[in-house]
Amino acid sequence: xxxxxDHATTTGLDSRKMAIWTFIGxxxxxxxxxxxxxxxxxxKSLVGPFPHEAWTSPAGQHFEPILEIKLxxxxxxxxxxxxxxVVIALNGAQRNRRGQLLTFLGLTIxxxxxxxxxxxxxxxxxxxxxxxxxxxxxxASFFTLTGFHGTHVTMGVIWLITMFILALRGKVTPEKALNxxxxxxxxxxxxxxxxxxxxxxxxxx
Amino acid sequence: xxxxADIAHGETAHEHAHPGIGTYVKVGVIxxxxxxxxxxxxxxxxxxxxxxxxxxxxxxxxxxLLVLSAxxxxxxxxxxxxxxxxxxxxxxxxVFPLIIAAVVIVALIALFAYHYAFQKxxx
Numbered sequence: 001x002x003x004x005x006d007h008a009t010t011t012g013l014d015s016r017k018m019a020i021w022t023f024i025g026x027x028x029x030x031x032x033x034x035x036x037x038x039x040x041x042x043x044k045s046l047v048g049p050f051p052h053e054a055w056t057s058p059a060g061q062h063f064e065p066i067l068e069i070k071l072x073x074x075x076x077x078x079x080x081x082x083x084x085x086v087v088i089a090l091n092g093a094q095r096n097r098r099g100q101l102l103t104f105l106g107l108t109i110x111x112x113x114x115x116x117x118x119x120x121x122x123x124x125x126x127x128x129x130x131x132x133x134x135x136x137x138x139x140a141s142f143f144t145l146t147g148f149h150g151t152h153v154t155m156g157v158i159w160l161i162t163m164f165i166l167a168l169r170g171k172v173t174p175e176k177a178l179n180x181x182x183x184x185x186x187x188x189x190x191x192x193x194x195x196x197x198x199x200x201x202x203x204x205x
Numbered sequence: 206x207x208x209x210a211d212i213a214h215g216e217t218a219h220e221h222a223h224p225g226i227g228t229y230v231k232v233g234v235i236x237x238x239x240x241x242x243x244x245x246x247x248x249x250x251x252x253x254x255x256x257x258x259x260x261x262x263x264x265x266x267x268x269x270l271l272v273l274s275a276x277x278x279x280x281x282x283x284x285x286x287x288x289x290x291x292x293x294x295x296x297x298x299x300v301f302p303l304i305i306a307a308v309v310i311v312a313l314i315a316l317f318a319y320h321y322a323f324q325k326x327x328x
Binding site: 011013017021022025026029031032033037039040044052069073076077080081083084086087088090094184185188191192195198199200203205 | 226233237240243247251266278282284292299313317321
């Protein structure tokens, strides 16, 4: 069903899609402020643990570089795959292929849950290693940036689970595929934010 | 009004010409390869920077990572978020704040770099 058939808009575009894009635009500025804060404080911590360098405290306690690149690379790959899965699910919804919709929406949710799990593990590991929000500038900016991103992923997973339940009840029809498209757009945005965070936080020394 | 409705209808029809699964999978493979390239750049550029390819890569690790990241960002936005097919108004709603965001990041980095340089100078 054409968006204009739901209700007329001056642009001819669906107002819900305009709303999600406006929201995504505002979110760009939100994450820009967090990324700038991280970059501004990068390398300015006076005490460790540090992201890429080992550190020994004045008391003689030794800390290895704290970031786990291998683990986060797996999380990054999962998030990228989830973006692929959600567009295939949307394709299924638009073409009334219920099996395709449910399978790939389910896979997207699984990837999202694994990503959040990876982040929970990473945060717990850091706290055990001695890096907390109040430890140093790296801890403060890192937990704030990646924590807000993780919260966004969690909200996205909840939204996608809602869509999955609706799909199970047969309520994600080709006529209502836009509802899934809005959730997918939000999910892709969460993915593109991570595409920026991954090299900036984890790969750049 | 009729002309406006025609434009609206045209945009709506255009909006729905989303790519097929084949294109999505191709983009997915490219994204995966680019991510692997990012990690390889990190590994060679920092951990094997002593000689050979790593030594060549070391001075340009950050620009290369930024380019790879920008490529991935553009691919997701164009193909998965359908900005390549959808109305240009959606692209504007995304790109305009993105430009402001980039300016904010660059301005803050420059401002604080100046601040830290000034602090070093007076101490």
